[in-house]
Amino acid sequence: MPGSSEIEDSPATVEVGKDKRSLGADIHMPGCTVCQRCLNNWYFEKDGQLYCRHDYWSKFGTACNSCSQLITGPVMVAGEHRYHPECFQCQKCLSYIGDGDTYALVERSKLFCGRCYKEVTRPLLTASPHRRKPHCIQLVEIPPTPDASKRGAVHIAADQSPVSYRHSYNDRAQPFITITEALEHVLPRPDIPHEHQRPVFTKSEAPRARQKRATRTAREITTLGKDSGELDLSPDLESLKIGDRILEVNGSTVKDKTVEEVDALLKSKSTVQITVERDLSPLRINTEADSNATTVIPTTTLTTTTAATTTTTLTSSTPPTPSTPSTPSSISEGSVGSEVEQSLVINDTPVRLRPKQSLRARGASTGSSIPDTKLHFGPFANTKSQALCLHSPSRRRSKSPSPVPPSRQKSMDLGRSASFHTHSQDHRVFRASDLIPGEVLGQGFFGQAIKVTHRVTGEVMVIKELFRFDEEAQKSFLHEVSVLRKLENPYVLKFLGVLYRDKKLNMVTEYVDGGTLSDILLNHSIDLSWVQRAKFVKDISMGMSYLHSMNIIHRDLNSRNCFIRKDQTVVVADFGLAKIVPRHPELMRVEKEKNGRSGKKRFQRKKRHTVVGNPYWMAPEMLNGASYDEKVDVFSYGIIVCEVIARVSADPDDLPRCVDFGLNVELFHKKFCQNCPEPLLMLAVLCSQLEPNKRPSFESLNHLCEALILHIEHGMSAPHELQGSAVEFYRRAKDELYGTHDRKRSESPTPKRRTSLNTIEERKARVVSEGEGCAKT
Ligand SMILES: Nc1ncnc2c1ncn2[C@@H]1O[C@H](COP(=O)(O)OP(=O)(O)OP(=O)(O)O)[C@@H](O)[C@H]1O
Numbered sequence: 001m002p003g004s005s006e007i008e009d010s011p012a013t014v015e016v017g018k019d020k021r022s023l024g025a026d027i028h029m030p031g032c033t034v035c036q037r038c039l040n041n042w043y044f045e046k047d048g049q050l051y052c053r054h055d056y057w058s059k060f061g062t063a064c065n066s067c068s069q070l071i072t073g074p075v076m077v078a079g080e081h082r083y084h085p086e087c088f089q090c091q092k093c094l095s096y097i098g099d100g101d102t103y104a105l106v107e108r109s110k111l112f113c114g115r116c117y118k119e120v121t122r123p124l125l126t127a128s129p130h131r132r133k134p135h136c137i138q139l140v141e142i143p144p145t146p147d148a149s150k151r152g153a154v155h156i157a158a159d160q161s162p163v164s165y166r167h168s169y170n171d172r173a174q175p176f177i178t179i180t181e182a183l184e185h186v187l188p189r190p191d192i193p194h195e196h197q198r199p200v201f202t203k204s205e206a207p208r209a210r211q212k213r214a215t216r217t218a219r220e221i222t223t224l225g226k227d228s229g230e231l232d233l234s235p236d237l238e239s240l241k242i243g244d245r246i247l248e249v250n251g252s253t254v255k256d257k258t259v260e261e262v263d264a265l266l267k268s269k270s271t272v273q274i275t276v277e278r279d280l281s282p283l284r285i286n287t288e289a290d291s292n293a294t295t296v297i298p299t300t301t302l303t304t305t306t307a308a309t310t311t312t313t314l315t316s317s318t319p320p321t322p323s324t325p326s327t328p329s330s331i332s333e334g335s336v337g338s339e340v341e342q343s344l345v346i347n348d349t350p351v352r353l354r355p356k357q358s359l360r361a362r363g364a365s366t367g368s369s370i371p372d373t374k375l376h377f378g379p380f381a382n383t384k385s386q387a388l389c390l391h392s393p394s395r396r397r398s399k400s401p402s403p404v405p406p407s408r409q410k411s412m413d414l415g416r417s418a419s420f421h422t423h424s425q426d427h428r429v430f431r432a433s434d435l436i437p438g439e440v441l442g443q444g445f446f447g448q449a450i451k452v453t454h455r456v457t458g459e460v461m462v463i464k465e466l467f468r469f470d471e472e473a474q475k476s477f478l479h480e481v482s483v484l485r486k487l488e489n490p491y492v493l494k495f496l497g498v499l500y501r502d503k504k505l506n507m508v509t510e511y512v513d514g515g516t517l518s519d520i521l522l523n524h525s526i527d528l529s530w531v532q533r534a535k536f537v538k539d540i541s542m543g544m545s546y547l548h549s550m551n552i553i554h555r556d557l558n559s560r561n562c563f564i565r566k567d568q569t570v571v572v573a574d575f576g577l578a579k580i581v582p583r584h585p586e587l588m589r590v591e592k593e594k595n596g597r598s599g600k601k602r603f604q605r606k607k608r609h610t611v612v613g614n615p616y617w618m619a620p621e622m623l624n625g626a627s628y629d630e631k632v633d634v635f636s637y638g639i640i641v642c643e644v645i646a647r648v649s650a651d652p653d654d655l656p657r658c659v660d661f662g663l664n665v666e667l668f669h670k671k672f673c674q675n676c677p678e679p680l681l682m683l684a685v686l687c688s689q690l691e692p693n694k695r696p697s698f699e700s701l702n703h704l705c706e707a708l709i710l711h712i713e714h715g716m717s718a719p720h721e722l723q724g725s726a727v728e729f730y731r732r733a734k735d736e737l738y739g740t741h742d743r744k745r746s747e748s749p750t751p752k753r754r755t756s757l758n759t760i761e762e763r764k765a766r767v768v769s770e771g772e773g774c775a776k777t
Pocket of ligand 1: 441442443444445446447448449462464493509510511512513516560561563574576
């Protein structure tokens with residue numbers, strides 16, 4: 001498993017193709033550090049090294065335990081496994097396991113919701129003589145301290161307990177590294193009398209007395225804090241415990257590390273995330289009455305913040321070696337829905353737990369109100385700034401000047417927002433209570449889009465929720481989530497995160513406030529200059545070239561799926577029908593050797609037959625049921641360019657088409673192009689050619705569009721591809737394809753045009769399974 005420190009930094013994904021050409025400079029792009037392949041258009045940068053996507057992912061990525069795809073956004077952590085939120089699903093009832101839900105991970109890979117676990121697994125486990133002891137896995141984040149060596153307050157050692165107890169998670173022969181001693185540190189706060197500060201416990205103190213004192217003091221602090229409006233602490237806060245076994249540090253297993261190496265990691269200057277496994281046998285849980293060896297010693301100051309990194313997971317699995325059946329359960333229940341919740345620890349029953357997610361991308365800094373817990377320990381030089389961590393979220397959001405220097409605040413925010421095993425893309429998991437529902441923006445085939453406002457930050461966003469729950473709807477929706485979360489581009493709808501509600505997953509995206517491209521074009525009260533229109537088509541091309549560079553075919557590109565922001569930029573949306581085309585490096589190598597071509601582009605061609613999308617924008621090869629590739633998107637784009645020129649709907653009644661499903665350029669020109677700059681029409685004609693191979697790629701369309709804008713805006717000469725008469729070009733192309741005689745037949749005027757319309761309509765009737773706009777066969 002790669003170390004989290006390696007992948008927490010978001011890779012700098014840089015578009016270089018654009019700059020290269022627009023500057024006209026001959027810039028040499030170095031190849032991928034690993035495969036040496038030329039990096040075209042997009043690349044990943046880490047520590048000054050450049051990588052192609054494939055190599056970046058394989059080197060630094062973490063795969064979802066369910067779908068095996070890279071995790072780039074929020075991550076749900078279950079034991080040693082990571083999941084996409086949309087993959088964090090009960091394998092029996094298929095409900096999503098969300099924030100605060102109970103779940104169990106059985107045999108390290110079988111995920112059940114609490115109910116199903118009880119129903120299905122418990123009898124089996126009870127019957128098994130090899131049932132392993134209950135244990136929980138907890139992720140604890142330790143923020144940096146000014147003096148890193150102070151983390152020495154936590155002592156670790158190789159575990160000397162008998163092998164029978166090393167049931168484990170790691171299945172290893174060598175001893176565990178466990179926490180042997182830790183001191184609790186409470187920040188001396190000027191506003192709390194000394195006697196109310198949480199004490200430092202020592203190992204020798206009588207356990208019951210220690211527990212009592214801790215609880216009392218914590219309560220007092222809570223009360224005091226609440227009175228003073230600053231604290232929101234729970235008395236039974238989570239803490240590291242003596243005997244906790246360290247499994248991972250910063251996401252890297254400690255299996256092969258020595259005690260000294262782990263110790264050094266713990267003392268590192270940056271934030272440290274440790275995953276610990278805790279024995280949950282009653283001996284260790286009922287601490288007060290027991291011996292020192294089993295006593296829980298609070299070792300940390302727990303702070304409630306708006307971002308979190310505490311992950312608790314109950315796992316239960318059959319041990320490799322027989323062990324004694326576990327003893328009756330002991331339960332410490334969390335307060336569901338409260339700001340600080342605890343894990344519910346039981347023997348072999350699922351636990352209700354709060355902070356299961358380890359994403360917290362910018363939760364704190366954006367004011368996300370995901371309530372989380374965070375463990376801090378070690379002395380802090382700047383006690384005031386630490387005290388800020390103890391403020392309730394509302395307090396933190398207050399406008400009053402903070403006593404903390406901005407730099408310190410920043411670093412604390414950074415510390416909090418570090419996601420475990422995720423990119424720093426600001427994907428979040430929202431709670432329904434965080435979002436105030438607004439108007440329904442519209443309904444699609446499977447679901448609806450609702451405008452929402454974040455209760456805390458005031459961000460306006462969109463929730464896309466399903467109203468159909470059949471398998472097809474679920475599949476399409478999940479697919480859209482899985483595609484969208486991979487994408488990050490200014491011309492692609494921004495994915496913000498997910499929301500669990502009633503065991504259903506909803507997608508949260510940016511709200512695009514300017515309406516759809518179709519709405520704008522058809523609203524003739526809005527004046528749109530030719531430059532503005534050229535900018536629209538350029539933006540779509542930019543978004544689409546990004547998609548294709550990510551090996552994604554949209555397959556439903558149309559003017560209703562392009563949204564316009566207030567600043568008039570266009571974003572491409574709606575990825576429910578998108579197709580991710582696998583591009584295996586080995587295939588690319590073979591392709592390169594076979595064709596002598598640079599294997600850099602070209603999708604694996606002519607493999608797809610599924611007819612999806614809206615027939616008005618659908619490429620002829622797809623309408624004809626032939627195999628197709630990414631060039632279907634270029635055809636749809638050509639139709640959008642026609643809509644932009646003519647400001648009519650793409651319905652063939654308005655936008656003239658031929659019987660062969662191509663664009664009837666002559667008629668279109670006659671009806672709509674009196675004032676249209678010829679190169680813009682030429683762009684539409686180039687893209688809507690019948691022969692897919694002749695359609696330009698979006699990468700080259702980006703440059704054509706930029707040149708087109710310069711041509712329209714500043715009178716610079718149009719690029720040679722767009723020069724000449726579009727109608728002449730079209731005639732020649734048709735002649736090449738059909739010969740003169742057939743060409744005439746393929747697009748004879750009115751009666752034939754009716755045929756073409758009927759054909760498209762028929763086609764539509766045949767392929768549309770339900771509702772308008774989404775055709776599937
Ligand atoms: N992020 C958004 N910002 C602004 N408006 C949106 C957003 N997402 C959706 N809408 C509006 O809501 C409508 C419905 O969107 P939705 O994605 O549910 O369906 P659709 O894309 O129209 O159809 P389908 O998903 O079946 O292709 C859209 O047509 C658009 O007008």
